[in-house]
Amino acid sequence: xxxxxxxxxxNLESYYGPIMAIRGASLEVRKGQIVTILGAxxxxxxxxLKTISGVMSAARGSILLNGEAIHNMxxxxxxxxxxxxxxxxxxxxxLLSVYENVSIGAYTRSDRAQIKADLDMVYSYFPxxxxxxxxxxxxxxxxxxxxxxxxxxxxxxxxxxxxDEPSLGLSPLLVEEIFTILKRLNTEQNVTMLxxxxxxxxxxxxxDYGYVLELxxxxxxxxxxxxxxxxxxxxxxxxxxEETERGTRRxxxxxxxx
Amino acid sequence: xxxxxxFDLDMMQLVISGLANGSVYGLIALGFVxxxxxxxxxxxxxxxxxxxxxxxxxxxANPQFLGIDFWIAVPLAISIMAVLGYLxxxxxxxxxxxxxxxxxxxxxxxxxxxxxxVVGAIWKHEPQLLETPFAGRELRIGELVLGFEEVxxxxxxxxxxxFLFLFFRKAKLGKAMQAASxxxxxxxxxxxxxxxxxxxxxxxxxxxAAVAGVLFASKGAVDPSTGLxxxxxxxxxxxxxxxxxxxxxxxxxxxxxIEPFAAYALPAGYSQIAPYAVMLLVLIFRPAGIFSQMxxxxx
Numbered sequence: 357x358x359x360x361x362x363x364x365x366x367n368l369e370s371y372y373g374p375i376m377a378i379r380g381a382s383l384e385v386r387k388g389q390i391v392t393i394l395g396a397x398x399x400x401x402x403x404x405l406k407t408i409s410g411v412m413s414a415a416r417g418s419i420l421l422n423g424e425a426i427h428n429m430x431x432x433x434x435x436x437x438x439x440x441x442x443x444x445x446x447x448x449x450x451l452l453s454v455y456e457n458v459s460i461g462a463y464t465r466s467d468r469a470q471i472k473a474d475l476d477m478v479y480s481y482f483p484x485x486x487x488x489x490x491x492x493x494x495x496x497x498x499x500x501x502x503x504x505x506x507x508x509x510x511x512x513x514x515x516x517x518x519x520d521e522p523s524l525g526l527s528p529l530l531v532e533e534i535f536t537i538l539k540r541l542n543t544e545q546n547v548t549m550l551x552x553x554x555x556x557x558x559x560x561x562x563x564d565y566g567y568v569l570e571l572x573x574x575x576x577x578x579x580x581x582x583x584x585x586x587x588x589x590x591x592x593x594x595x596x597x598e599e600t601e602r603g604t605r606r607x608x609x610x611x612x613x614x
Numbered sequence: 615x616x617x618x619x620x621f622d623l624d625m626m627q628l629v630i631s632g633l634a635n636g637s638v639y640g641l642i643a644l645g646f647v648x649x650x651x652x653x654x655x656x657x658x659x660x661x662x663x664x665x666x667x668x669x670x671x672x673x674x675a676n677p678q679f680l681g682i683d684f685w686i687a688v689p690l691a692i693s694i695m696a697v698l699g700y701l702x703x704x705x706x707x708x709x710x711x712x713x714x715x716x717x718x719x720x721x722x723x724x725x726x727x728x729x730x731x732v733v734g735a736i737w738k739h740e741p742q743l744l745e746t747p748f749a750g751r752e753l754r755i756g757e758l759v760l761g762f763e764e765v766x767x768x769x770x771x772x773x774x775x776x777f778l779f780l781f782f783r784k785a786k787l788g789k790a791m792q793a794a795s796x797x798x799x800x801x802x803x804x805x806x807x808x809x810x811x812x813x814x815x816x817x818x819x820x821x822x823a824a825v826a827g828v829l830f831a832s833k834g835a836v837d838p839s840t841g842l843x844x845x846x847x848x849x850x851x852x853x854x855x856x857x858x859x860x861x862x863x864x865x866x867x868x869x870x871x872i873e874p875f876a877a878y879a880l881p882a883g884y885s886q887i888a889p890y891a892v893m894l895l896v897l898i899f900r901p902a903g904i905f906s907q908m909x910x911x912x913x
Contacts, residue, residue, distance in 0.1 A: 411802050435805025447800040449793045460793050463786070464805040508804060 461511030636870015661844015699820025855903025
């Protein structure tokens with residue numbers, strides 16, 4: 357392919373305390389794509405995103421955003437480069453109002469008119485945030501807090517969004533709702549997304565391309581629909597049970613990448 | 615009426631001088647709260663910051679030292695203290711990042727001692743008074759005679775608290791400071807330069823301490839051990855809730871009011887206990903303070 361990727365990660369290594377959490381991971385995200393990283397608990401997904409967004413420092417390797425090396429930059433500089441990290445769970449400002457939480461997402465910007473327009477845009481995607489604008493963000497439900505975190509991320513007017521488990525702790529209905537909105541943001545607002553998920557099923561439905569992360573390294577990557585049909589992905593991440601000749605599940609099945 | 619008008623006037627004057635003292639406690643308490651809110655550390659040198667701010671102003675303004683015009687010396691002293699606060703965070707406190715909170719607490723206690731002895735070495739240990747243009751002037755309201763300094767202290771304190779309150783409510787920087795204190799990680803995610811914000815909070819605490827120092831030194835003498843009244847201000851911050859700016863001020867005013875009345879009503883010696891007894895009562899009956907902003911985190 358001729359188009360150079362928006363985000364390119366090469367041989368990234370990163371430590372979580374004394375533990376080497378990311379062991380030489382490489383991946384790329386092209387403009388307009390939704391790319392997902394699948395992995396079980398403790399595979400290093402969150403550490404990988406934190407390293408990309410500059411909240412954790414990279415020990416080795418490189419991260420290029422639109423061709424520019426960003427792996428030595430502070431987190432706030434990277435937000436100014438229009439890449440924003442939407443963290444997992446409830447990383448919001450509990451005592452600030454919902455409105456203040458959303459608008460502080462535009463901290464790195466000063467174009468007032470455009471910020472106002474983006475606020476309306478966020479409210480149009482998440483009407484509940486407009487409804488609850490005045491109450492302290494800590495009083496929102498888990499799903500609403502997740503929407504708040506995404507809305508706050510949008511206020512930085514990002515070209516690239518790093519999304520860390522937007523489905524975490526939400527009911528299947530809410531997960532469906534949030535992923536529908538993410539897909540819309542991707543097509544309507546041209547936001548390129550790198551999406552980390554444990555919920556492989558929903559992630560592969562919206563994604564164009566997928567990586568599988570295990571023990572801090574990428575073990576497999578392919579187009580999302582190919583991954584969806586891969587036997588390994590089905591049995592290890594999608595929970596599809598294969599009927600064997602003996603009618604029982606093979607419990608010592610080996611992953612092909614091992 | 616059994617009690618004469620003179621009694622009421624005495625009471626009024628006790629109230630005013632109590633409020634003036636309380637304002638200074640309140641301003642030091644504001645410094646405690648600012649730093650606690652932003653960094654979750656307690657700066658036990660805040661009282662000594664106040665004393666240092668007072669001595670820097672005396673050094674700049676008093677005729678026996680540099681003798682600069684009062685209205686130039688005061689903003690200059692406030693700026694110097696702000697810069698000192700900023701540099702202290704930049705070169706000392708920030709290096710403690712990742713250490714337990716108690717390490718920062720011990721560090722600030724040590725810093726208080728250092729400030730006390732350095733000030734003593736430079737400007738001697740005798741009490742000194744800041745010479746202000748309004749020294750000795752009086753305000754007469756009917757029969758009530760008030761020291762101009764005391765009224766000025768109260769007014770300046772109220773204005774400064776109002777300014778800080780609005781700053782945190784309305785200004786972008788103020789909101790960023792709040793955000794960084796409520797969820798540091800999330801502050802990084804939205805692009806707030808958290809480290810610089812924390813240095814700015816220390817600068818702000820230094821500036822507020824300098825204002826407190828100017829006010830204190832204009833209504834009474836300071837010496838290097840004056841900073842120890844930071845302990846009373848600490849009690850004020852606890853009474854106010856340790857997370858609330860107006861709470862800190864009101865805590866300071868409460869302590870300031872208790873003192874003269876306790877001295878009036880109780881035998882000497884017992885009266886000094888009163889502020890701490892109140893702090894103890896608040897801690898027992900309303901452990902989060904009167905104006906607590908604390909809320910339980912959702913799990």
